[in-house]
Amino acid sequence: MATQYNIPVGAQHIALLEPLHFKFTTENEKIMKAEANVGYVHRGIEQACCSKFKFRQVSFVVGRVCGLCSISHTTCYSQVAEKLMQLDISKKAKYLRMLVIELDRIHSHLLCLSHVAENSGFEALFMKTMAYREFSMELLEAVCGNRIQYDFSIVGGVTRDLRPDVAKMVLEKLKIFKPQLDELVDIYSNNYTLGLKNKGVGVIAKDDVYRLSAVGPFARAAGIPIDVRNETEDTLPWKEAGFEVVTETTGDVYARNLVRLKELYVSMRIIENVINGLPEGDLAVDFKGFPSGEAINRLEAPRGELFYYAKGNKTQILERLKIKAPTFSNVAAMVHGFHDNEYASAPAIIGSYDPCLSCTSR
Amino acid sequence: MKSFFDAIGNLFKKPVTTEFPVQQTYIPDDYRGLIVFEESLCIWCRKCEMACPPGAIVFSQDIETGKQEYHYSPYVCIYCKECVRACPAPGALLQSSEPGHPGLKEENLNNGWNKLFDESLESRAAYAAEKKRKQAEQKAATDKAKAEAAAEAAKQNPEQPIE
C-alpha cells in the first residue's frame, strides 16, 4: 500500500466561492476518500424566522439566505405560506414569478459555468462567460429594481409589474444572447483542452445518484429526469410555459456543463413564452388572518430541489420553518464524486458541483 | 486551433467593458431607492412601522403634547417597499429612485439607530403611561367632584323630607 496523505482544501481556498472544507485522503495523486464540512456560515435564519419576524416579513428574510437563488427562496416561502393561508394567487403573479426564476437561473448557471472554466484553468473562457452573463443581471435589475436581492415575491403575489418597455428590452437582449450561447455551447463541448480536464472526471453514475438521492443538474447529468418543474403543476404552470427536461448520460463534469447550457435554452424559451402570453390580473391578493396547520412546498432552484416545511400556530409568528436547500441534498453525492479522481482535478469538480454553502447551512 | 485564432482575433475587438465616467452604465428609472415621507399626509397609524422587516422606521412621541415624529434609517432600509404597500394614506410614503448613500463611521450608524429605536419605543410607552396617569387623575378628580356633590346633596337631603 502506498503512503496516504491528508490534504485539506478550504475553508478559504482559491478554488472556492464560499467557505467549504474538504479533507482529501490521497494516495499517489489519487483521491481515495473525501470528507466535507459545510457548516461555516450557519446564521440561524430558521430560528430568526420562527421567533423574530412576522410571517409576512419572512419572505424578505429567506431571500437573504442566498444571493444567487434569492428569488427561489422567496417564491418557495411565499408558496408555502399561501398553502397555509389557502390563498389562490392570480395567474399573472405566477407568470411573473416564473419569469424572474428563469432569469435568475440564467445568471446562476452562467456563473457556475464560468467558475468551472476558471477552475479547469481556462481563464479566457471564464472572462467570456462572465461578460455574456452581464445581460441577465441588467435584465433582473430592470425587472425587479434590484440587482441582487430581488424581493420580488411576497405572500399573496408579486411586488412589481412588468412594464411593456422592460418586456421589450428582455426579448431584445435574449435575441442578442442566443448566438452568444451557441458560441459557449460550442466551446464547452468541443474545446480540446477543456475536454481533457472535464471529460470522464468526477463521475457520479446513475446508480450512485439513486443511492445518494442527489437532485438537480447532478441527477440530470447522470440521466435521471428529476426536475420539480416537471413534477408539480399546482404551484406554477411550467409545462404550459414550454418546459422540457434536459438530461445527459455520462454524469461527469462535462455532462453537468452541458446540462446547464442546454437548460439555458429552455429558460430562454420559457421567458419568451411568459412575456408573449402574460395574462391580465392582479399583482397580489389581499388577505387577513394568520397561518395555521402545516404545509410543504418544493421548487426547482438553479441547483436542484428546494424544499420548505412550515407550521403555523394562528399567530403572527410561525411555529417552525424548515429550509432544505439543494446543495444540502447533494453533500453525500459530492463527497462520493471525488473518489478515484486525480487530486489536480478536484477544483474543476468542486466548480461543477456549484455548491451554495449559504443555502446549505443557512 | 479554432479557439487560438479566436483569441488572436479578440485582440482587435472593442473592449466589452464600459468606460464608466464617460459612458454611464444602465440604471432603470424605477430603481428601488430611498423612502420619502410626507408629513402633512400621514395619519399616524404606524402600519409602516409594523410592516417593515428590518425595523428601519420608528415613531417617537412627545410626552407633553403627544405629537409623533417619524424616524427613518436609510442604512437599515432594504428598499423592499413593504411600508409603502402597508400605508393606508396615499402619498404619505413613497419610494424614490435615489440610491442609498454609503455610511460613515463617524455617524455611528448601527448603535446610534438602535439607541434611537429603543428611545422611541420608550417615549411612546412613557406617553401612554402619562396619558393613563392623566386619565386616572382626571377620573379621580371627577369622581371626587361627584362624591362631593353627592355628599352635598346628602347633607341637604335630610332638610328636605321626601313627600
Place this chain on the structure above:
Amino acid sequence: MTRIETSFETLKNDVAAFYKMDKHHFITMNGVDLGNDEIEYQWFFCDYEYPCAETMFVAKANANVMVPSIREVVEPAWVAEAELSDLMGVEIENADKGFMLDVDSDEAPLRKKKK
C-alpha cells in the same frame, strides 16, 4: 402529502418496507419542538415519477430518547441527521456532533426556551 404515523421501534422496518431506491428520493429529516420536551420527528420522501407524491413519516418522542438512524436503509440520511442532532440538541444514533455548529455556539438553537 401522505402522512404515515410511526414510532421509533417500527421506524426502520417501515422505512425499509416503503423505500425503493429507484422509485423515491429522500428529501430531508426535520424536527418540530412541541413544547414540554416533546419533539415531533419527520422524514420526508418524494417519488421520482410524475405525478410526484410526497410521503412523510412522523414519530413523536421525548427529547431525551435516542433517535434511531435510518442510514442503513437511506444512505444520504446522515447529513440531515447530523444537522438535526446539532440544531435540536438531540441524540441521534451514530450522528457526529459538530457538523453544523461550532463548539462555542449556542446549544440546540431550535428548541423552545424554557420559561
